Amino acid sequence: MVAIYARQSIDKKDSISIETQIELCRRELADGQPCEEYSDKGYSGSNLNRPEFQRLLADVKSGKIERIITYRLDRISRSVLDFSNLVDLFGKHGVSFNSTQEKFDTGTPMGKAMLNITMVFAQLERETIQQRIRDNYYSRGEKGMYLGGPASYGFSITETHTDQGKLKLLEPNPETVETLRRMYRMYGDDLMSLGAIARQFNTEKIPSPQGTIWDSSKVSRVLRNPVAVQAGAEVYRYYRSQGCKFTNEPSDFILGHGCYLYGKREGNERKYSDMTNHTLSIAPHEGIVDSGLFLRCQERLDKNTQIDNRKRSHITWLTGLLKCGKCGHSVVPKSSCNTKYRYLYCTGKTSYACCDVEGNLGTLGTVEDIIRDRIFRWAERYSDLRVGVETTQSQERNRLACRREEIDLRIRKLIDMATESNDITAHYLSEKVTELEQERRALEAKEEKLSVGRCDTLRKEVGDIKNTWDSLDLAGKSHIAALLISRINLYHNEIVIEWNYDFNKK
Ligand SMILES: [Zn+2]
Structure with missing residues (x-):
């Protein structure tokens, strides 16, 4: 008969459960092959004083068992000495031995030796790696990547x-x-x-x-x-x-x-x-x-x-943006032969039965037309506003450039002074120069940001949108919509657009 042995100690909170171990072992069996399960919950692998393990040993000795399957070698024992004695005992009673994680043929002397060597190295490796992972985990914590928020599902x-x-x-x-x-x-x-x-x-x-x-x-x-x-x-x-x-x-x-x-x-x-x-x-x-x-x-x-992407992009450029104002689930057009007259339905209602919004939320054609007009209006407002934004930006760029010139001048002076001074003052001066160079780099970075700001990208994309819109294909329109809009909430009598760029914020 085949025996499955599983063990989990209580002191190790993060160890794999008995049920999972058995499930993994069962996969090694042929369909419908009978087996006997032995599981010790809350017992350490450092010795053999475990009730179910003792029962297994008794069954081995009485010749009932022909094969033992375990999730990992260390489930049987964490002690190399105990383990090699057990392998001898199993051999004497013609019991073959499998671990789902490590693969061996214990029928040969070489396999047995390999088993022992593996045990030693596995233990060493495990300890080293555990330590490294913990260290790593701590250093991540310092960098703000600590496990935060609610636990993941399960x-x-x-x-x-x-x-x-x-x-x-x-x-x-x-x-x-x-x-x-x-x-x-x-x-x-x-x-x-x-x-x-x-x-x-x-x-x-x-x-x-x-x-x-x-x-x-x-x-x-x-x-x-x-x-x-x-x-x-x-x-x-x-x-x-x-x-x-x-x-x-x-x-x-x-x-x-x-x-x-x-x-x-x-x-x-x-x-x-x-x-x-x-x-x-x-x-x-x-x-x-x-x-x-x-x-x-x-x-x-x-x-x-x-x-999904392919399917959706054939139908509408509003892909992924339309949501039900009542429940927040996606709104999708129901198929019909004419694209323009497809009705829009809340998937919260049609697929998940959690929304009680009545009937449909308009036709795709109407909603597309409304959103298109709002995009045009947004672009107009944006180009009015852009002039203002650009003026402030160029003033700021100018201010930064002047400050950078000032710093350059001071650095040059300090270097001149250092060449004519003694060691102590030279040391002090060179520290000062390093400080100024850092400030200079920070200014350069700021200037860089202002020159290739968001304005330029947006202007290129939507500056002339009213005239270019009709020549765009679905993917092009999708791109513009996704660039400007984060979400569209559909109600029966109202459409609320959440824009990516809020004029009032900046
Ligand atoms: Zn809904």
Whole structure:
């Protein structure tokens, strides 16, 4: 018979759960193959005094067991001496031994030796890497990249004590972690759509991370978060191919830890579409979702985004901007043969049954015309205002340039003085020069900013929009709309535009 052995000690908050260990081991089995489970919860691996492990040993000795599967070697024992004795015992009773993480053939003397050597190095490596990750984590904290805000879905925040003091980390939240695992399986294995997953969870009355209902963008955001992944080399490669930066060495990706993805948000929902200004860090907690499954989900999500963009851009240049004023969900045109007369519907109502806005929110053609006219008006106001803005800017540029000239003059004088002075004064003077040079560089940077300011870009894009609009294709119009507008709230009798550039602010 096949035996599965799992162990989790209570003293280590961030260790992988018994249930996950067993689940991973079961994947090694052929379909329907029977097995016996042995699990010790709250026992350390430093000795063999564990009730279920003793039961397993008894079953080995009585010849019932032919194969033992465990998540990792250290589940059996953390002691090299105990371990090599056990391997001998297993060998005597014809028991083969598998770990889901490390692959060996324990049937040969070489395999056994390898096993022992691996144990020693694994222990050493684990300790070194754990230390490095903690150090890294602390230095990130200093740079303001500390784990902040609410815990990611499926997790809760806990504190652990280390050599360097308290360390905040995530641990699986028993109330939500199963839903999180299920979500990955539904999307990566069962190939359900994001919307279908959201509907399923809503039917089961499972609350979303915000305690409200699920929709496809919430499901997508949770699936995109690498906090749950057991990061390995493939995960490193995936994020590298996306242009991500790393705070860890590639070799740190052997622990199966979760990851934090930090980065600037570029507009709404674009968070994961461009990762060139994102940074990935290995987190101090162990992951709970197999990296293969996680990556299958990412690849599906990547494809999904591409198809979405293509599909949407054929219909309207208002892509992604239209929202229901009542509930905030996206508003989409319902298909009809004539594009102009497509009616707009709130997806909160049609897909997620959480909005009670009545009927439709107008036709696409009417809304497009209104928004276009408002863009024209905005551009007119902007060009009136631009003259004023540019005058102040050129005055400021001038002031900065004068100040820079002044500094240059002082630097030259100081250098002259230094050549005729003794060592002590020369030292003082050179410090002074360094100070002035810093100030000069700061001024240069400011001037630079003023000369290639936002005004120039905007002027190029929308200066003559009234005359160029009709010659633009859908992508061109989309670009202008996204440049100027962050969101459009649709009500029955009103359209409220949230502009990216507010005249009153500057
Ligand atoms: Zn709505």
